[in-house]
Every structure is written in C-alpha cells, then in structure tokens.
Amino acid sequence: SQELEQSPQSLIVQEGKNLTINCTSSKTLYGLYWYKQKYGEGLIFLMMLQKGGEEKSHEKITAKLDEKKQQSSLHITASQPSHAGIYLCGADEGGSNYKLTFGKGTLLTVNP
C-alpha cells in the first residue's frame, strides 16, 4: 500500500516568515491533495496536483509536485496566524480515483 511521509511533524514560525512542508510518497503519485484541518474539525481542500512538475498557487500558498511524482511541497509565503492548523497531504492510492491515503500531518503554529 502507499505510504506518505510528511516533514516536519510540527513547525513553529514567527508571523511574516516563509515556510515549507514536504510530503514524500513510497510510490508514484497519481493525484496529490493538500488539505488543512483545524483541531477537531473537518478537512478544508487547498489544492490538487496531478502532473509531474505541476505547480498551483492560491493566495499565499503554493504547492508543487516534482517531476518524478513522488514528492510534493507546500510553501506558505509571509505566514499569518490564520495559516495555523494541521496540513495533510493525501494521495489517490494506486490511481484508484476513490481512495485517499493520508500522511500524518504537519502541525503549524504561527506566532504573532
């Protein structure tokens, strides 16, 4: 089965700083999803990447999928307290198009 490893497990940054979260897969990524989760709540969809080398941005968040489609990164520019939460990467397992395998998440704290 596919395994996703996220790094770092947790991250504390000062407001205004840039940061990067990584997601590495044990197998080829056919569809890679980034979600944000507030503690005790559901998942908020951020972005989906499918093609090698693909890059998408939304507001101050940019996600990339490497050419080999085994690693993705999420970059936040000029972080704000509103960016705090748990960031999860999820992958369509084996290209199933219906079953997501998730990493354990990265807990982001942004200090004002």
Place this chain on the structure above:
Amino acid sequence: DTGVSQNPRHKITKRGQNVTFRCDPISEHNRLYWYRQTLGQGPEFLTYFQNEAQLEKSRLLSDRFSAERPKGSFSTLEIQRTEQGDSAMYLCASSLAGSGDGYTFGSGTRLTVV
C-alpha cells in the same frame, strides 16, 4: 448547498452501545466516502459508495460496522457494540466522479466511548 453535513458533531456513548452517524453530501455528488481519524494520525479510508452501491470496504471495517446509502443521497454509519478503540473522529466526504474537483469533507463526528 452548504457542503457536506455530518450529525451529530459529538457523541459520547458507553461501551457496548450502538451508535449511528449521518452524512448528507453535496447534492450533486454521486460518490460518498467514510474515513476514520485518530489523534495524531491522518484519516484512514473505511468505505465508499457510488450512488447507492457500496463498492469497497476497508479491512478496518469490522463486522460491527455497517454503512448504508439507501437512496444514493445521505448515508449512515452504524457501529454496534462499541469498544473504546472505536473512539475517533469519523469523517464523511463526497465527490462527483470524473469531475476532477477533489473530495469535499464534512466537519466530522467525534465519538468517545467510555
């Protein structure tokens, strides 16, 4: 449409009792998914429906778990004879097959078995 709705938000039950959760997906979504998430872990796939048909069940879904989507709209997840190990957040998601829009998750139902 206000997204994926789950009820209740929280449920505390005694060990051995049965519980049922409900999920109302986005109305035009034909696929519905259940996931379970424990503290410090990512969500784990439990099962999914396309319309009213349950097409896959994870081995995590023991015989005490049953899910239904009788009319291809809302879904229920029932856990019989609850155990402390069932304590978790149960998340529902929906999607429109072939749309490429991804999965929309609900806010989840947090189950605590005491």
